[in-house]
Amino acid sequence: MIQVAIVGAGAIAPKHVEAYQAFANRCRVAYVCDTALDKASSLAHRCKLSAQVVGDYHDLLMKSDIDLVSICTPPSTHAQIAVDFLTHGKHVLVEKPMASSLAECDAMLEAAHKSGKILSVVAQNRFRTPWMKLKALLDMKVAGAILHAQINSYWWRGRCYYDLSWRGTWESEGGGCTLNHAVHHIDALQWMMGMPSEVHALMSNVAHDNAEVEDISMAVLRFPSGGVGQITSSVVHHGQDQQLIFQCEHARLSVPWNLYASRSMLNGFPERDVEREETIQQLYDQLPELEHQEHVGQIDDVLRAIESGTPVLVDGYAGRRTLELIMAIYKSASTGQSVKLPLDVTDSFYNKESLLQVVPRFYKKTRSVERFTSNDITTV
Template sequence: MLKVAIIGAGAISTAHIEGYLQFKDRCQIVAISDCYPEKARRRSETYGLDAKIVEDYKELLHDGIDVVSVCTPPYVHAEIAIDFLRAGSHVIIEKPMAASLRECDEINEAARASGKLVSVIAQNRFRTPMMKLKAVLDSGLAGKIVHAQADSCWWRGYGYYDLWWRGTWEKEGGGPTLNHAVHHIDALLWMRGRPSEVQAFMSNVAHDNAEVEDLSIAMLRYPDGTLGQVTSSVVHHGEEQQLVFQGLNARISAPWKLTASVSKTNGFPENDRELEANIQRLYDSLPTLPIEGHAAQIDDVLTAIETGGTVLVDGVSGRETLELIMGIYKSASTGECARLPLLSDDPFYTREGVLRHAVRFYEKKHHVENFADMAISTGSSLEAGDK
């Protein structure tokens, strides 16, 4: 029976707790830590847990914890993850992996030294539509991908950034590009690979109680000359999200949509019904996942621990996602095209460099310590979440 600790009792911790509780024969939540212990106590009581409640997570470092879920604000992800890795725990980290690429590298080095697993939450990969889309892309039926599009469109009201750690470069690390679009960017990298160049713009158009952006648009160039784009937003009503891949033969997407075209003699399109039928048959033949979302990723980690295997989303994947996000911030802050990879001497490699160079749109003049405990919106087929 694996002993589990939850570090951070904010809204996203419920997804982790409920995920672990689906595997009661394999693991047990034995501790919850939060700088507001009453929040941790409420989580334990709500789920009927017999969990140790501590204010300082360091009290748990010698308790023989097997698996830790880090559900805190991003600026302390690295410190917590590294401490537990060195103590001999496997670590699951909520998105984003850390506040800087250097911190990601430090986490990965600690994992290598300890021999323990790191998995960064990317629950969209563990959803049936995404797994099916990835399999169809890998089949090659759509042809060479010439354009990729990720729309991570959310809506958050003005008060969203009143929470004490949100809306600051120091503690949240960025706006929706980092904290909402991270899942769509992870999926885009998983399916399409890393671009070589990024040209981006960002702005704050509706939240003058935040330093960070509430809208960004990035253009991507891949090594083969093909293009992509990413929209990250908390100002889009309807919160529509999608991943779209335009191949030479067909267009496929999540949510699922399929169109295949062939050329008439004058170059105008007509539907390729045979290819559409072939792709649809493949899509329909692919299995539905028995477990999805956070629970499926937790199952992936538990299985890797039990079998000595690997995880689908490791610390390398988490770092690659943050690298593209930092490339977007670099380009949007400097007006220059950012070239990937970002090296260790790049200003946007460290948290200190980001704090010096990232654009501050407004001064955060007031804050609240906590919001009332309530459900959060997490999207539909393409899900993100707030801590």
């Protein structure tokens, strides 16, 4: 039986608890930790946990009855908590984004390497059947090479969203919608297509005058393959229509699933390639449905890795690549210049301290509350 500690009892923590409870024959949540003890107690009560409630995660480091720790705290705290638990021989699953700087990512990776323990970064959308099927078809190249990728990470958040104490500043949140909302779609892009070689971006804050950070960014990408891409990250889009669209040599493949294949007539104008569409659709339909999805799927993956020694699907290196692409977007948007990848350790966007000297602050944070009356969140 794998013994689990939940560190951080905020809005995302119930997703972790519920996922662990789906595998009650394999694991047990033994501890819930939050600096606000009443939040930890409330989480344990709501989820009907027979778990010990703790206020300081340091009190858990030496516990021999903890195998795995879910870190559900604000992004700026991820690195130190993860390093401490890894150093004390615990496996770690850390919420997105992995950390608030590449230097912190590297410290986490080093701790995982030295301890020999698993470090996995939450990317629950990889564990959705449509995303997994799209990844498989792209790997199979059934539509040919990718020519253009379009990532629409469209969300909407009200002004008061940034009233929460740790949100809305570069110091505590690490960034705005590019880091904290589009991270899933940016992760999907680098998972499905690989890392770009060049990024050019801009960002702004157009609707949230109580936050330093951006509420929209747009980036164009060049890939080593010759393909190009674009990413829009936003919390100002009504309807929250999110898409991953890959225009390949022979067909469009996307999530939500939308298949369209074209072929050239003698004059170069397109006609629909129904035969190719039928072939691709048959392959899509034959791919298996995932037994467990989203957080449940990822936690199943982590538990299996602990039990069998197999690699996790989303390790610390994957989390770092996603953050590196986000930092390239921030660097380009902050400087107005194209950015070449990879970023090295001398780059001003490698360390948080130097990043804070360069990024724009669109507005001053004007209100700070420790928690909202309602803890309801939506994740789609």
